[in-house]
Amino acid sequence: MQTILESQSLVGTGLQELMREMLARLGEDPERDGLRDTPERMGRSMQYLTKGYQENPEEILLGAMFDVAYDEMVIVKDIEMFSLCEHHLLPFFGKVHVAYIPRGKVIGLSKVPPESRRCRSSFRIASLNSSKPHKEAWH
Ligand SMILES: [Zn+2]
Numbered sequence: 598m599q600t601i602l603e604s605q606s607l608v609g610t611g612l613q614e615l616m617r618e619m620l621a622r623l624g625e626d627p628e629r630d631g632l633r634d635t636p637e638r639m640g641r642s643m644q645y646l647t648k649g650y651q652e653n654p655e656e657i658l659l660g661a662m663f664d665v666a667y668d669e670m671v672i673v674k675d676i677e678m679f680s681l682c683e684h685h686l687l688p689f690f691g692k693v694h695v696a697y698i699p700r701g702k703v704i705g706l707s708k709v710p711p712e713s714r715r716c717r718s719s720f721r722i723a724s725l726n727s728s729k730p731h732k733e734a735w736h
Contacts (some may be wrong), residue, residue: 612640646681646688649715661705672696673706680715 607615616636620627627636672694679690695706 612643613637616640616643647715658704662702663705664701665699665703666701668699668701670696671699671703676706 610618613636616639617627619639620632620636625632627633673696674694675692676695677690678693679688681688697704
């Protein structure tokens with residue numbers, strides 16, 4: 598069950614309105630020409646960047662598995678990935694390399710989305726590959 602935490606003043610507030618409020622609190626005028634459609638664009642982009650919450654990773658992986666008759670190591674290199682850091686919602690990206698022993702099954706990684714599209718710890722992902730987490734002074 599998904600838990601949604603909302604203060605009473607935000608009940609029923611849409612993502613677009615929240616983005617508009619964020620711009621205003623940051624000191625911007627959400628009504629000025631250049632920003633007029635920005636809250637809607639921000640809402641759509643955040644929904645896109647986090648659409649992994651609406652997907653079932655197990656279902657995606659099971660749909661991308663194929664039977665094979667060999668058991669030699671499979672190496673897939675330079676898989677593009679991006680995600681959002683769970684601490685600041687800042688994007689980070691890079692390439693990952695995967696190596697595994699198939700045991701009768703391989704994963705068609707071309708059928709797996711190139712990123713999780715969920716907020717992740719950049720340090721946890723960095724420990725799984727050779728790229729470094731995004732540089733920032735906030736951690
Ligand atoms: Zn961060």
